[in-house]
Amino acid sequence: GDSVTQMEGPVTLSEEAFLTINCTYTATGYPSLFWYVQYPGEGLQLLLKATKADDKGSNKGFEATYRKETTSFHLEKGSVQVSDSAVYFCALAGGTSYGKLTFGQGTILTVHP
């Protein structure tokens, strides 16, 4: 079945540091890929998405590129802020999921001033 694997956390960075959170997936067919973010005490909200190979999703300074050859969708940001502290989830839809989302385990990011 479909699966998503994220890098182990937690990740702790200083403000203005470069961020990478790795995500790889296993799926049949052509899934859509997503990054969701969960701020403390809130539900998940969509950060960015990509629907086909080589698409780049971007939002709020975050970027991720759909790499079919490496089955990856790594999240990057050039300069993180304290307000980026949250839990980040990689997810996929499609393939054999019939519209359901398959989530990675989540990565906790803490950014210090």
Next chain:
Amino acid sequence: DADVTQTPRNRITKTGKRIMLECSQTKGHDRMYWYRQDPGLGLQLIYYSFDVKDINKGEISDGYSVSRQAQAKFSLSLESAIPNQTALYFCATVGLAGEAKNIQYFGAGTRLSVL
């Protein structure tokens, strides 16, 4: 107002009690989902519904039941709560067309503690 509303936001109950978590949405979506979140395990799918008459079990449905009362309402019940059901529960809806295709919209969650 939130597009996906969950009630209650927090609940403490005792082992063996029946409890219902409610979810309502104003997105007009047919598909609705219930997830459970445990630390370090991400989100696990409990039940999902593609419309009022189509309800399906997810990965971890044992000990849970659901009711889709209307397009906008999807309730999750624990018939006899046990301590390992202590978790954060999320309801979500999904868009099927256009820019919203496959994007899930989440409620703020219900934090449940079973003593």
